[in-house]
Amino acid sequence: MVSRICDSTWNEQIRLTSYFKSTRSRKLPLNIVPVDIDLSGHRKSYEKRTLLESEVSENPMQQFRIWYHDAEESGGVEEANAVTLSTLGIDGYPKGRVVLLKRYTHEGFIFFTNYLSEKGRAITTDPRVCLSFFWPTLERQVIIKGIAEKIAENLSDGYFESRPEGSKLSAVVSEQSSVIASREELERKLKGLEQKYEGQEIPRPKHWGGFLVRPQEIEFWQGRPDRLHDRLRYQLQPNFDWKLERLAP
DSSP states (O other), rough: OOHHHHHOOHHHHHHHHHHHHTTTTTTTOOOOOOOOOOOOOOOOOOOOOOOOOOGSSHHHHHHHHHHHHHHHSSSOOOOTTTEEEEEEEETTOOEEEEEEOOOOOOOSSEEEEEEEEEHHHHHHHEEEEEEEEEEETTTTEEEEEEEEEEEEEHHHHHHHSSSHHHHHHHHHOOOOOOOOHHHHHHHHHHHHHHHHHHTOOOOOOEEEEEEEEEEEEEEEEEEEGGOOOOOEEEETTTSSOOOEEEEEO
């Protein structure tokens, strides 16, 4: 039953909800908890800005710079560089998680992670990824499809050296995405590393570093009233020019 809930269509979910309602008076298996929360009334009208072809840059990286600056200066976005990274997992499932963008250049977008983590291994297996920024106070999204590649080791070294000591130790002690026995075990290992590196420089683990996402497609989304949103998509062409198109909302 649980697997059917995960894979069901909307109609199947409605059927299951009816099933749960009909069985409230009966004792259900411990692994099934009836949930029925209606969110259909949650609605917001987006009315702050427009997005017109005549107002955007010919280059999407320049347009991203403008929007990112707006997000940082708006005062309403706590972490403008928080971005959802989606990968195609080794298990065949797509997976998204939030990472922090640390740099962007004309080449693309850079973030750092453990290369042996679930996302690191997924990228190594299939470098096609998606980055998705959402800045709700500006009613804006940016969705980036691209190809990820490891950055040069000296660049990873440089960023690692700039991190606080605690963050360096965390990168060393954590076998990211692996199963651990307890929080206490992790903290014991951390305490041992603190003693080991007391007064010494903490070296960057070879399995930790940066990825550069080279964009192939960048979509800028601006919320508009009545769900008639503005969507402008840039696609990289074989001659390395960018093709700009408007998408239906």
